[in-house]
Amino acid sequence: MSPSADPAPGRVPGRDERPSGPSLSPSRAADFKTCPLLFRFRTIDRLPEKPTPDQVRGTLVHAVLERLFDLPAADRTPESAAALVAPEWERLIEQEPVLGGLFAPAEDAPDALVSDEPDRIAAFLAGAGDLLSGYFAVEDPQRLEPAERESLVSTLVDDELLIRGYIDRLDVSPAGDLRVVDYKTGGAPREAFEGRALFQLKFYALVLWRTRGVVPRVLRLLYLKDAEICDYSPDASELERFERTLVALSQAIERAKAEKDFRPKPSKLCGWCSHQAFCPEFGGTPPPYPEPVEVIVGDVSAVAEAAEPTIEP
Numbered sequence: 001m002s003p004s005a006d007p008a009p010g011r012v013p014g015r016d017e018r019p020s021g022p023s024l025s026p027s028r029a030a031d032f033k034t035c036p037l038l039f040r041f042r043t044i045d046r047l048p049e050k051p052t053p054d055q056v057r058g059t060l061v062h063a064v065l066e067r068l069f070d071l072p073a074a075d076r077t078p079e080s081a082a083a084l085v086a087p088e089w090e091r092l093i094e095q096e097p098v099l100g101g102l103f104a105p106a107e108d109a110p111d112a113l114v115s116d117e118p119d120r121i122a123a124f125l126a127g128a129g130d131l132l133s134g135y136f137a138v139e140d141p142q143r144l145e146p147a148e149r150e151s152l153v154s155t156l157v158d159d160e161l162l163i164r165g166y167i168d169r170l171d172v173s174p175a176g177d178l179r180v181v182d183y184k185t186g187g188a189p190r191e192a193f194e195g196r197a198l199f200q201l202k203f204y205a206l207v208l209w210r211t212r213g214v215v216p217r218v219l220r221l222l223y224l225k226d227a228e229i230c231d232y233s234p235d236a237s238e239l240e241r242f243e244r245t246l247v248a249l250s251q252a253i254e255r256a257k258a259e260k261d262f263r264p265k266p267s268k269l270c271g272w273c274s275h276q277a278f279c280p281e282f283g284g285t286p287p288p289y290p291e292p293v294e295v296i297v298g299d300v301s302a303v304a305e306a307a308e309p310t311i312e313p
Contacts, residue, residue, distance in 0.1 A: 040262035058185035
């Protein structure tokens, strides 16, 4: 097991407890690192973002894998997973009705496009099936008994910063070793972008270390589209440095809020941004800064968390 130097005890806030001080989730921390203005648009202005088919497909596949592990081990087959796709899609639409219009054509669309809607839905669901095939290519769920799934983890660091997020899956060996598993439905990134992908898992590893006193042995990314596994083993000293990074990041966010100064940071990711119309880099103007500002930096929708764009360097 990775070294487990004595961690500072972390208080674990309850699920319904709203933080009185700064709060940070992996996605919002990544937003600020990527582009402070994107962080503002999503967290302070709360500008709406229409989910993309890829994001919704990621949400669907996560839901199917969650339900798959509800089945007895012997029943966790590719056929069982495929049979879960349609009912889970219906359940998601019931929970978030806006998803039902994802493939609906515009009111003035030609008749041919209207008639294609069932085909587009079928292709979408087939794409989810392809991702599930990628999952079975890299793991055998019949041999796994996860300790936790879709688990909210949280703790306080530096006496005031609440860090929290949802772990897709936590495996615990008979010896007590922890393996944190995250499903990725986008393509596997090239080496230059692996750090961005691992940032989220280091976040979870830090919470687990601070709350359980154990450094996870393995942080595992399962790239379902490419049927690839990326494993990483952190150590205590690395997580201590990562904790300092998060504290510094939170302090930078608080300064930006106090000064109402969130600047754009152009990068290749701009091509996927939903808010170009409000971005000065694209000739836009941000909306007036909202007053007063109450920001819970961990609040995100399941769809927004489900998938990230495939990044090509």
